[in-house]
Amino acid sequence: MACGDADKLCLDSIRKSLIRQEDTIIFNLIERIKFPINPTLYKQQLPPSSNFSGSLFQYLFQETESLQSKVGRYLAPEENPFFPDNLSDSIIPLTKCTPVLHPAAESVNVNEKILDIYINQMLPLFCTEVNDDANFATTAACDIQLLQALSRRIHYGKFVAEVKFRDSIDEYKPFILAQDRDALMKLLTFEAVEEMVKKRVAKKAKVFGQEVSLNDNAEEVKGKIDPLLVSRLYDEWVMPLTKLVEVEYLLRRLD
Numbered sequence: 001m002a003c004g005d006a007d008k009l010c011l012d013s014i015r016k017s018l019i020r021q022e023d024t025i026i027f028n029l030i031e032r033i034k035f036p037i038n039p040t041l042y043k044q045q046l047p048p049s050s051n052f053s054g055s056l057f058q059y060l061f062q063e064t065e066s067l068q069s070k071v072g073r074y075l076a077p078e079e080n081p082f083f084p085d086n087l088s089d090s091i092i093p094l095t096k097c098t099p100v101l102h103p104a105a106e107s108v109n110v111n112e113k114i115l116d117i118y119i120n121q122m123l124p125l126f127c128t129e130v131n132d133d134a135n136f137a138t139t140a141a142c143d144i145q146l147l148q149a150l151s152r153r154i155h156y157g158k159f160v161a162e163v164k165f166r167d168s169i170d171e172y173k174p175f176i177l178a179q180d181r182d183a184l185m186k187l188l189t190f191e192a193v194e195e196m197v198k199k200r201v202a203k204k205a206k207v208f209g210q211e212v213s214l215n216d217n218a219e220e221v222k223g224k225i226d227p228l229l230v231s232r233l234y235d236e237w238v239m240p241l242t243k244l245v246e247v248e249y250l251l252r253r254l255d
């Protein structure tokens with residue numbers, strides 16, 4: 001969400017951004033699954049001499065976030081840190097934007113869930129090789145890019161919820177006052193849109209993952225990623241977590 005876009009906030013423009021973010025997620029996924037799972041990256045604790053308690057992956061991710069926070073990454077409302085206790089102050093002057101979201105948006109962060117699902121369910125589903133190839137730093141760099149893209153997409157739910165709220169205040173208000181999660185979930189769900197998303201991401205996965213050959217008669221080879229798995233990723237995790245963010249945001253919208 002660029003600074004100054006507050007006035008242009010509408011469901012159409014937000015959905016366009018979600019569609020563009022699909023490309024980023026799928027390309028990053030293709031990059032990550034070039035590598036095996038590399039389990040040591042997530043399991044191996046750093047030695048005590050490092051003064052860091054956690055895995056190699058946690059170390060790389062926390063340091064990356066800390067560095068990026070110095071140039072203001074987490075001042076943008078669509079960026080949510082995975083390690084919020086470990087950030088540094090920005091070393092560049094702040095750009096003041098008109099806030100689009102309710103201030104309670106800052107307290108909505110589902111990254112712990114995203115990280116848990118990513119390591120324990122997504123990687124085993126997508127990576128065909130389960131061993132280590134010792135390319136730990138490169139693998140972690142791909143993980144971080146992909147996790148940040150997933151997190152951005154999922155937390156975009158705050159903008160979706162804000163627009164839906166502004167468009168239908170009278171419908172949302174009673175359920176927010178009653179703190180009725182189920183009713184809010186029902187109200188913000190559009191099954192037909194979800195079906196389109198699932199079909200589109202599968203199609204993109206097929207296109208982006210195809211082998212490009214200069215020989216027009218070349219045999220079609222297996223794509224780099226299974227389109228059905230990408231559709232499943234959106235169905236089981238990306239859209240449900242986006243909706244969870246929407247509900248959590250709405251529950252606080254009148255605070």
Ligand SMILES: O=C(O)C(=O)C[C@]1(C(=O)O)C=C[C@@H](O)C=C1
Nearest residue numbers: 160188189190191193194239242
């Ligand atoms: O487009 C919307 O209305 C959204 O809320 C986003 C989204 C999604 O995650 O893609 C989530 C819930 C809706 O059921 C449809 C799609």
